[in-house]
Amino acid sequence: MDDCHGPSVATLPPPETSGKQHVVAIVGPPNSGKSTLFNRLTGLRQKVANFPGVTVEHRMGRAKLDHHREIYVVDLPGVYSLQPRTEDERVTHDVLAGTMKGLPKPDAVMLILDSTNLSRHLSLAAPILSLGLPTLVILNMADDLHGRGGDVDAKELSKQLNTPVVLISASKGTGVEKVIEFLNGAPKHLPPKPPLLQLPVLQDVPKVRDWAANMSRRTNFRAPAPPLWTRRLDGIFLHPVVGPLIFLLVVIGVFQTIFAGARPLMDAVAAAIQTSGKWIEAAMPDTPLRSLIVDGVWSGVGSVIVFLPQILLLFLFIGVLEDSGYLARAALIADRTMARIGLQGKSFIPLLSAYACAVPAIMATRTIENKRDRIATILIAPFMTCSARLPVYTLVIAAFIPEKPLLGLFFGTRAAALLGLYVLGFLAAIITARLLKSTVLKSTRAPFILEMPPYRWPTVTSLILRLIDRARVFLRRAGTVILAVAIVLWVLAHLPLHAGKAPAIGESIAGMIGHAVEPVIRPLGFNWKIGIGLITSLAAREVIVGTLGTIYGIEGTTQSMGLQAALRHDLTPGGAAALLVFFAFAMQCMSTVAVVRRETAGWRWPIIQFAYMTVFAYVFAFFANRIVSLWF
């Protein structure tokens, strides 16, 4: 309706119904508080997306305006200039120039700068203003600026730049209403007039920097005192002796959280899934459909959802480390060790995350600017012992290794076996990293640069939003890939029908496939039942546990046996060792393949990686079987 009255009408049609999408872009240097402001404006109405053909991700969200209207806000990667040297800079440049596919040219730009470092951050204002888009300059961290005795005259800066300027604190929420006011009028803002001080040649970094310094001088910018607390904390966290100790404590803390801390939560989720499965079973008549829903879908999807608490706890940890500023210190401390295997400090946290799950770990490699280092990190991440391997490890270890104390009460043979498997995965990662960095991924000597942001309190909102986003990604996987596999497996195990009844597992389609691969896996000590498990676990490693449960549950002769007893019946100790080694090295995870394809923008790397890891796993499983069979 409003549209028909032309531009004199103040209201903007809601994004869903308007012919043209109205978009406002948020641009700013790294650590300027871009994400905090974005979260404030959009809350839960946001999602992460990728532009076609590039690996850089961006976040799209809808900001609530007056009169129940909304406008799209896009959060672009953090950059210092628009010179398209890195992929981040190219994406930012293309979006703002309106040449990015899948996104209309933004109606306006919000340039967010750290007011405590204004004379340097203003450098980005030069290329942004020269685009000629309506621009709001947001000076963030006002509380920090004033707290440390600094000051800036926003009105004067607005006059000098010839564009509106606001001083806010995104984390405290002060001044954000002025940003919303700008968004309210976004589609009708006029392009800015050129700044009073003529814009410099953009390619000349020192000239741009001089322009920014002149600009901040004209606005009575008083630089704040040095961040005292950051210096004090660095005195501790980067202390030659205390620093590494704290670093170790943090790493142990992350581990403890993943394993011990998440345990009760995971048990609770598992119990809830089991109980609800029983309710469904009781509520439905005994038909194949009930079997499909309870045995196929419910237990299959449930076996994956159990890992949700663990993954969320890990991301809570990473979120706190990243938002507080400690992550950069950890990368600094880890850099020398990582450099020995040809990687760098920024690879450390993604690799640590890979102990929970390779999928988020591979997404976390986005912080590594050097492309070769990033690909090397992506390629070795799945060797880290992810939590999906744990159900397999626990099952096989419990079935084959008798519990005997080794070092007192807390460290027994089973714990030692588990630790051994962790070490095995880690060694495979190191060997692979060395191999990659000395051959195909020989580094182009791009300098390692690591910025040390000031320490800040993480905000609860941004931590919660991050967790919700991760949970969404994970549950989507459980609801699609894993669900599909669970259904397909159930069907394959129950067809073809014999006289209207499901066949014995050996005669089902799944059994036939298992028999078909048996010759290939016999040298590893596996029979056709394990073969079915290997195939279904291509979807996700932990699926093999459910599969074996289904297989032994269906097969009459072993019905009374528990899963562990059934495994002992079917596997030699050599075969069990081979199974553990195979799972330590093989890339049995469709989600990882999918995420590697997305992050490397093509099929080349995931295919190479899958083939390499499978061959690696096969060869070492073969030797494990042979060697262990010599003794037992």
Added chain:
Amino acid sequence: MQMRFNKSAPAGPRNLTALKKGESAILERIDMSDIDAQRLMELGFLPGHSVTRAHSAPGGDPRVFRVDGSEVALRRETAVHLILR
């Protein structure tokens, strides 16, 4: 002392690795490719501006430098190419 200095900068001009903790100096130039030099300049390593050595990782590499209101860590292999006045 003399030995170590020679090792880090073989008979060359004084570079960033010569700075002791807390010591400042003026940057003269960056002996690197244009792309790398521009990136370092955007982060605050500007010829004619002051650089202060701050903390370092255990073992002394990489080292943190205070430039233009922020702190940036560089490895020794990079720092040797930043020549001091």
